[in-house]
Amino acid sequence: MVDLSNYKAVILCGGQGTRIRELSENIPKPLVPIGERPILWHIMKTYSFYGIKKFILCLGYKGEQIINYFENYHSRNHDFTMKISDRDRRRFHDNEKEDCDVNDWEITFALTGLSTMTGGRIKRIEQYINEETFFCTYGDGVSDINLRELFEFHWSKGKEATLTGVHLPTTFGIVESDQDDIIKSFREKPVLSGLINGGFFVFNKSIFKHIEGDDIVLEDMPMKRLVRNNQLVMYRHMGFWQCMDTYKDFLNLNTMWDEKKAPWKIW
Numbered sequence: 001m002v003d004l005s006n007y008k009a010v011i012l013c014g015g016q017g018t019r020i021r022e023l024s025e026n027i028p029k030p031l032v033p034i035g036e037r038p039i040l041w042h043i044m045k046t047y048s049f050y051g052i053k054k055f056i057l058c059l060g061y062k063g064e065q066i067i068n069y070f071e072n073y074h075s076r077n078h079d080f081t082m083k084i085s086d087r088d089r090r091r092f093h094d095n096e097k098e099d100c101d102v103n104d105w106e107i108t109f110a111l112t113g114l115s116t117m118t119g120g121r122i123k124r125i126e127q128y129i130n131e132e133t134f135f136c137t138y139g140d141g142v143s144d145i146n147l148r149e150l151f152e153f154h155w156s157k158g159k160e161a162t163l164t165g166v167h168l169p170t171t172f173g174i175v176e177s178d179q180d181d182i183i184k185s186f187r188e189k190p191v192l193s194g195l196i197n198g199g200f201f202v203f204n205k206s207i208f209k210h211i212e213g214d215d216i217v218l219e220d221m222p223m224k225r226l227v228r229n230n231q232l233v234m235y236r237h238m239g240f241w242q243c244m245d246t247y248k249d250f251l252n253l254n255t256m257w258d259e260k261k262a263p264w265k266i267w
Helices: 019-022 040-051 063-071 073-077 098-102 117-122 147-157 205-210 221-230 249-259
Strands: 010-012 054-059 080-083 086-094 106-111 132-137 141-143 163-170 172-177 181-186 191-197 203-205 234-235 241-243
Touching: 010 040, 010 117, 019 249, 040 054, 040 098, 040 141, 054 063, 054 117, 063 073, 073 086, 098 141, 117 172, 117 205, 132 147, 132 234, 147 163, 163 241, 203 205, 203 221, 205 221, 221 234, 241 249
Parallel strands: 010 054, 010 132, 054 106, 163 234
Antiparallel strands: 080 086, 132 203, 141 241, 163 191, 163 203, 172 181
16 A cells, blocks of 8 residues: 655645635635634645645745744644743643644645746746655645545556546526426436546646646646646546635535534544
């Protein structure tokens, strides 16, 4: 069984979250909370569960707040005692079980630019990738994905890149009727049959050669080039996946968490 602790996870944290501006006006989208912790923390906990504890955060919009969050992580999340004259020595009182693995996280904060596109952000962190393969995902989506299976799938295919395909639940009900307009079926928010890009990529280091600069969108030319070369495969995830794209998504994810019905909480 492969030891995933030898691999890094790159998380794209630089976007402005324009479709959820009521929440991301003052904080970067990855810091929008689910419960008492940012969605970024939830994503990192998923990787950490599988032994992946080396992270590269591609920062952009309000990235300094993400740095500040982790620099003051324990002070933000735990009771502590300190002397004013010696603020660097703090005695923390409550060491939550959920936080035991956080102490082992190694985070590289990469300042990848305010307006850099997704591909450009990945290109900028090339210097931090020494391994032949690395994980990558967006900073706004949670899932119960099995990252070990994803990694093994990637290696079994022998291609440069793997993306995770997920089902997208529609936000509308679907009504079906017969030729006399008699309704025969009403399905509330069914899951659509097609698959969309859910992130949770595995890339070989060769991905960097497909990205020329800051203005390159990962999902555009690099992906199209990989498709032309038959170097992109899809891992089909049939379980839970949800991005925080709108205020309604924010409410739904927080309701799941508050009711202890969060499928992505695998730790």
